[in-house]
Amino acid sequence: MHKDFWQEQLKLHKKLCFLAPMDWYGDSAYRQSMKRVAPHIYCISEFYSADGLIHSKFLAQSVLPHQEIEKPLIIQIFWKDPLNFAKAAKTIEQFWVAWIDVNMWCPAKKVVRSGHGSSLLINEQTAFDIVKALDESTSLPISVKTRLSFDGNQDLIKFSQWLQKAWAKLITIHWRTAKQAYTGEADFTNIYELQRNLDIPVIWNGDVQHYDDGMQKVKNLSWFMIGRKSFWNPWCFLWKEHFETKAWEDKKVWFINWIYHPTLSEMLEAMEFHAAELVATKWERKWSLEIRKHLVQYIKSFPGVKEYRKRLVTTESIEMTRETIWDLRSRFATDLDKRPWCGEIE
Ligand SMILES: Cc1cc2nc3c(=O)[nH]c(=O)nc-3n(C[C@H](O)[C@H](O)[C@H](O)COP(=O)(O)O)c2cc1C
Numbered sequence: 001m002h003k004d005f006w007q008e009q010l011k012l013h014k015k016l017c018f019l020a021p022m023d024w025y026g027d028s029a030y031r032q033s034m035k036r037v038a039p040h041i042y043c044i045s046e047f048y049s050a051d052g053l054i055h056s057k058f059l060a061q062s063v064l065p066h067q068e069i070e071k072p073l074i075i076q077i078f079w080k081d082p083l084n085f086a087k088a089a090k091t092i093e094q095f096w097v098a099w100i101d102v103n104m105w106c107p108a109k110k111v112v113r114s115g116h117g118s119s120l121l122i123n124e125q126t127a128f129d130i131v132k133a134l135d136e137s138t139s140l141p142i143s144v145k146t147r148l149s150f151d152g153n154q155d156l157i158k159f160s161q162w163l164q165k166a167w168a169k170l171i172t173i174h175w176r177t178a179k180q181a182y183t184g185e186a187d188f189t190n191i192y193e194l195q196r197n198l199d200i201p202v203i204w205n206g207d208v209q210h211y212d213d214g215m216q217k218v219k220n221l222s223w224f225m226i227g228r229k230s231f232w233n234p235w236c237f238l239w240k241e242h243f244e245t246k247a248w249e250d251k252k253v254w255f256i257n258w259i260y261h262p263t264l265s266e267m268l269e270a271m272e273f274h275a276a277e278l279v280a281t282k283w284e285r286k287w288s289l290e291i292r293k294h295l296v297q298y299i300k301s302f303p304g305v306k307e308y309r310k311r312l313v314t315t316e317s318i319e320m321t322r323e324t325i326w327d328l329r330s331r332f333a334t335d336l337d338k339r340p341w342c343g344e345i346e
Contacts, residue, residue, distance in 0.1 A: 003141045003169060005072070005098060009042075010201070010222055017214060017237060018172075019043040020205060020227030021076040021101065021145065027063070029278035030294075031070045034230060036273055038237030043070055044145075044225075047103045050079035050088035062282075064095040072098030076145065078106060080115040082129040086137035093138055099169070100138065102130060104146040107178040118178035121150040124162055131166035145172040145205075148190060151179045156190060157197045164200050172203040172225060188217060195220050211239040212258035232297040234270065235260040254339065264302070264345060265329075265336035271298045272325055279318045288316050295321065302340035304332060 009016060019026065019034050019041050026046035034041060045063070052059045066073050075097045077088055085102070092100055104127060106117030113119075120127040127144075134142045144163050149156055160171050173191050176184050186207050195202045203223040208214045214224035229236045238260040243252045254261045262270070274294055279287045296312040299305045305312075311324045329336070338344035 002139065005141055006170060006201070009072075013040070014222070015215065015218055016223045017041050017211060018074075018203060018223065018225040019230055019237075020225045021046055021074075021103070022227055023047055025231070027278075028066050028070065028281045029274055031073070032067055032277045033270060033274040034234045034237065035069050037234035037270065039069075040242070041237050042072065042074065044074040044101055045076050047076045047078045047106065050077045050084045051081075053077065053088045053091050054084060060091050060095075064092060064097070065281075066095070066097075067277075071096075074099050074101050074143070076101040076103050078103035078111070078116050080120070080123075080126060080130075082126070082133035085130050086133040089134050089138040089140065093140060097140065099141040099143060100134060101143045101145055101172075102134065104144055105172075105174060107147075107181050112178070118147055118150055121146060121154055121159065121178065124159060127159070128162055128166045131163055131168045135167040141169040142167065143170040143172065144168050145174070147174045147176060147178050149177045152177050157194055160194055160198055160202075164198055168200060170201045170203060170223075171198070172205050175204070175206040188219075192220055210236045210259050215239070232270075232294065232300075235262050256342070261339045261341045263337050263339055264299075264332060267298050267302075267340065268325055268329055268336075271295050272322070274298075275318060275321045275325075287318075291315060291321065299328075299340065302345060304328075304335075304345055 017040065019031065021044040023046040026044065031043040035043065048063055064075065075092050077085065077100060079085060089100055103117055104120040111117040115123065131142055131144065163171060173194065175186055175188055175191060188204060191202060191204050201222045203225050204218065204221050205225040208224055208226045209229055214226065218224050226236060236259065240252055240255045275291055278291050282290065292313045292315060296309050308324055308328055315321045315324065332345065335345045
């Protein structure tokens, strides 16, 4: 992938939407589950330690391989030592990813104390050196995900211009400071202002509810990112305007408050797909522990799921999972075209 890759993507799509990087979620199966429903989005992986990728072949070979459907994939890494970033880039390059994103976002105490993540907001020289070392070590484009500031006392425009000088090709801003974590009222003024002071695109992140919400707020920016609202809800990335063709005409009416409301059948298909891809990409024991948290959430709004909950959260194998989904499908055979989020199933 060459350095101007996203300029071309922008020409094709005008506005771009990303799945935010999310630890414990953004693995290959999750990303595939999102892209299956919303092929137009760009996915960023959960964060991986640059040091880990260099020293653990097992880690690299577990997390970097991905499927065609996920492309173009962005891999996010964190650490503090520019040399390790440069070395990790060499490993990442071998897996045909589209670009590398640097985590200058994470506010967790342990991460900050180690000089990683959001602490780079107060270590501008290291932040600069990391981006520059990465840019020089790989032909992949480099982006940065960060925050408004660390504690309200840093200059976002100066910091971002500094990263642009180091050849960052784009920058994502979560509108909160590291100190705020997830609190505070959304205010994007600084982000719109930032774009006016940079030549590279700014992606705006934080509290986007659904695609339409993103399109309304994106204004002079070209890109936005959705994180938590995508949990078990790949439909949050759909937009009425996407359903232009005749074949989809009848689906348009199922956008209520700008969100597409899937049928029970679509939900069960999404669960089956997620379960199958998770088992295909992880080993069975890890899979069974992880899938328990996911599947039941897809249909949490559906009262009929109560008696299946226990089976879904204690599943031990893909066969057990398939059997539970199959039982749901046959029990609700006459409700498959109904929409649980609209309360259509008792
Ligand atoms: C469970 C979870 C894990 C996250 N992991 C990461 C991560 O690995 N890297 C990162 O840059 N941001 C991470 N984030 C932050 C999100 O990418 C995003 O910035 C934040 O959730 C705000 O966006 P939202 O309001 O759309 O969720 C994580 C957020 C959540 C909820």
